[in-house]
Amino acid sequence: MLNYTSDECRDLFRPLDDNGKDFSKCQKYNLSGLDHETILANRDNLTFYGVVDCDEGWIFDRSVYPSTLTEEWELVCDKEAVPNILQSVYLAGFVVGCLLFGYLADK
Structure with a gap:
């Protein structure tokens, strides 16, 4: 079992900003329709799924x-x-x- 903190889990599914150093606060990978096993198996290559604007609210x-x-x-x-x-x-x-x-x- 993988042990991620909530911040690590959130950062796992966010692309890098334009500067390439920080995680985007306004975009996420388009992972709709995928199950958790598929996402975690491909976590090093999530750019394949594309990027969409965040639409699930803010923290x-x-x-x-x-x-x-x-x-x-x-x-x-x-x-x-x-x-x-x-x-x-x-x-x-x-x-x-x-x-x-x-x-x-x-x-």
Whole structure:
């Protein structure tokens, strides 16, 4: 019997990132329809099965906060730029508001 920790087991089924050093957090090998024996027998050559985006949810660290907006709105992978975009739009509105209302206050 194989003894893997949960992290080792999770990393076993994730491809490497583009940099080739870290495991991908947004993709997994397409192992649908395969039984565990087949997967473990071919664990050194899982690239043959192709790669798909993760679709089974995410594991969030809850050691500091019980819940965050990132977790509630799933702002990971393809949505990770949303907070930066929203902050930029907010600050652009703040600048426009300061200029406009500053000018109107002087009138």
